[in-house]
Amino acid sequence: MDNFQALFDYVQKLSGKTLSVEEKQIFIAHFKPKKIRKRQYFLQEGDVCKYTGFIVKGAAKTFTVDEKGHEHILKLSIENWWLADFESFYKLTPSRFNIEALEDMEILQITHNLVEEFIKPIPAFSAMQNVLSQNNTIAAQKRMQSSISQTGEERFQELVNDYPHFIQRFPQNLIASYLGLTPETLSRIRKNSSK
Amino acid sequence: MDNFQALFDYVQKLSGKTLSVEEKQIFIAHFKPKKIRKRQYFLQEGDVCKYTGFIVKGAAKTFTVDEKGHEHILKLSIENWWLADFESFYKLTPSRFNIEALEDMEILQITHNLVEEFIKPIPAFSAMQNVLSQNNTIAAQKRMQSSISQTGEERFQELVNDYPHFIQRFPQNLIASYLGLTPETLSRIRKNSSK
DNA sequence: AAAATAGATTGATCTTTGTCAAGCTTATTT
DNA sequence: AAATAAGCTTGACAAAGATCAATCTATTTT
Numbered sequence: 407m408d409n410f411q412a413l414f415d416y417v418q419k420l421s422g423k424t425l426s427v428e429e430k431q432i433f434i435a436h437f438k439p440k441k442i443r444k445r446q447y448f449l450q451e452g453d454v455c456k457y458t459g460f461i462v463k464g465a466a467k468t469f470t471v472d473e474k475g476h477e478h479i480l481k482l483s484i485e486n487w488w489l490a491d492f493e494s495f496y497k498l499t500p501s502r503f504n505i506e507a508l509e510d511m512e513i514l515q516i517t518h519n520l521v522e523e524f525i526k527p528i529p530a531f532s533a534m535q536n537v538l539s540q541n542n543t544i545a546a547q548k549r550m551q552s553s554i555s556q557t558g559e560e561r562f563q564e565l566v567n568d569y570p571h572f573i574q575r576f577p578q579n580l581i582a583s584y585l586g587l588t589p590e591t592l593s594r595i596r597k598n599s600s601k
Numbered sequence: 602m603d604n605f606q607a608l609f610d611y612v613q614k615l616s617g618k619t620l621s622v623e624e625k626q627i628f629i630a631h632f633k634p635k636k637i638r639k640r641q642y643f644l645q646e647g648d649v650c651k652y653t654g655f656i657v658k659g660a661a662k663t664f665t666v667d668e669k670g671h672e673h674i675l676k677l678s679i680e681n682w683w684l685a686d687f688e689s690f691y692k693l694t695p696s697r698f699n700i701e702a703l704e705d706m707e708i709l710q711i712t713h714n715l716v717e718e719f720i721k722p723i724p725a726f727s728a729m730q731n732v733l734s735q736n737n738t739i740a741a742q743k744r745m746q747s748s749i750s751q752t753g754e755e756r757f758q759e760l761v762n763d764y765p766h767f768i769q770r771f772p773q774n775l776i777a778s779y780l781g782l783t784p785e786t787l788s789r790i791r792k793n794s795s796k
Numbered sequence: 797a798a799a800a801t802a803g804a805t806t807g808a809t810c811t812t813t814g815t816c817a818a819g820c821t822t823a824t825t826t
Numbered sequence: 827a828a829a830t831a832a833g834c835t836t837g838a839c840a841a842a843g844a845t846c847a848a849t850c851t852a853t854t855t856t
Binding site: 478479480492494496502539540542544547548549550555585 | 629667672673674688691697705734735737738739741743744745746748749750760778779780781
Binding site for chain 4: 556557559587588590591595
């Protein structure tokens with residue numbers, strides 16, 4: 407299973423631990439490779455997010471649709487990220503979010519129960535989870551801080567600095583939505599900031 | 602040590618596990634009770650956040666100050682929360698935040714090293730950490746979603762619904778800052794929404 | 797290649813929010 | 827009680843951002 411290598415590398419890198427052959431077999435036994443085509447949904451609003459998926463290839467957006475029919479992108483996910491609405495995934499409650507593939511994707515997916523039963527006992531995995539949890543806390547805090555204290559222009563500049571590959575990989579209207587701006591506003595911001 | 606009871610209750614409630622007498626002794630041996638007076642700082646921008654503190658009594662704000670000298674409140678913390686800039690606490694890097702007591706406080710504080718060495722091995726504590734990490738992920742996601750897709754008025758209403766005790770406990774100018782609004786704007790929002 | 801779709805830009809106008817200044821009310825301090 | 831400090835409100839104006847409509851590229855799809 408060739409696409410498992412990315413997952414093994416990722417777990418080992420974040421945890422700082424090595425996976426044994428037996429442990430790798432446990433991963434292979436419980437994660438299912440899945441392909442998702444561009445524009446296909448991984449999760450629909452109102453459904454329970456039964457799976458989380460490790461992204462081997464491709465990209466997706468997590469978004470809501472408001473009463474006016476406008477999309478708001480909460481998250482843009484690429485290779486080596488975990489795809490899910492974690493609120494729904496942990497609690498098995500209906501999700502308020504949609505997750506849609508922006509490119510053809512290859513993921514390795516698994517249910518919450520299987521993670522708890524077979525994967526979490528693997529020390530490298532739970533160590534990875536701890537690191538990931540810290541990283542997420544830090545990133546969420548930073549994004550929130552930007553959101554309450556900076557203008558759209560400053561938030562865009564920060565995104566360009568911190569995640570330049572996002573800027574070139576995704577169309578500008580998605581970036582705008584991720585920043586909480588309309589495409590028109592982001593277009594004007596870019597025009598003015600280049601001066 | 603009377604004020605440890607709140608911590609024991611909290612750990613047991615979130616973890617769903619019971620603490621033995623010996624485990625409670627470990628907590629008592631490593632957490633230090635500390636009083637912080639109103640307006641006193643728990644953390645100053647530029648310093649490393651060496652301690653995290655469990656809030657037994659009182660409240661605090663976590664904020665930044667921008668170039669114009671304006672405060673932006675990232676977090677309001679009350680009883681049964683952990684006080685810290687976790688980025689700085691985990692990585693031991695200088696913090697970008699200030700944490701200041703809004704009321705006289707009693708906390709139980711501890712360093713990162715002591716948590717890792719003595720407290721984390723207690724099963725109830727690490728189970729609590731997992732639950733807390735999930736809760737934080739969910740709350741952060743919800744707040745971010747509000748921030749990118751809702752108006753100030755909607756964000757305020759959500760806060761009133763979700764955390765009514767915050768509204769009565771803290772002055773309106775702090776609530777405004779927490780929502781990313783100026784005090785004037787929140788004042789007008791409230792005036793209009795009551796109609 | 798033509799048609800259709802998706803994305804970006806621009807202008808005009810409207811809405812939301814910020815800024816500055818003043819006056820007012822309510823707590824704290826002395 | 828007087829004085830001081832915090833906090834809240836209001837008005838006039840400015841700035842940031844949204845909306846709507848039109849046009850202009852690009853990129854897919856047929």
